[in-house]
Amino acid sequence: METEIAAAVTAMPTELVLLGWSVVLALVMLVIHILTTTPDLGLATAVRPRDDNPQPTGILAGRAKRAWTNFTETYALFVGLTLALVASGQTGGLGLAGAQLWLVARVIYAPLYYAGIPWLRTGVFLASIVGLVLMVVDLLT
Structure with missing residues (x-):
């Protein structure tokens, strides 16, 4: 069984491995968003429908929410x-390079956003967009 799993992972395109790691990143960012927002808004607010769209008031909770929103916009x-x-x-080539760039940039981007580092964060975000462009170019050429 262990050998079969190892063979399946070895045969899997690297792009799918990166996709798997992107899910891990998404889960980590979602948990950070929840863990910072729930204490900020209160548990009673967290469990209700929130039709009035309450916004977190804490600095870290707000940053975690915005970082999560930013992530989902390109995910x-x-x-x-x-x-x-x-x-x-x-698989491979320019598309793989783009996927790697996107994932690495997104991993770097989140802590930069949480820490409130403006210019470097923007540069890293732009790098992630370049990664997506590389993927599009490879797909369409």
């Missing part, structure tokens, strides 16, 4: 591009 693009590259058999 669907990354997932779609990754799956399209794998499904079309265009």
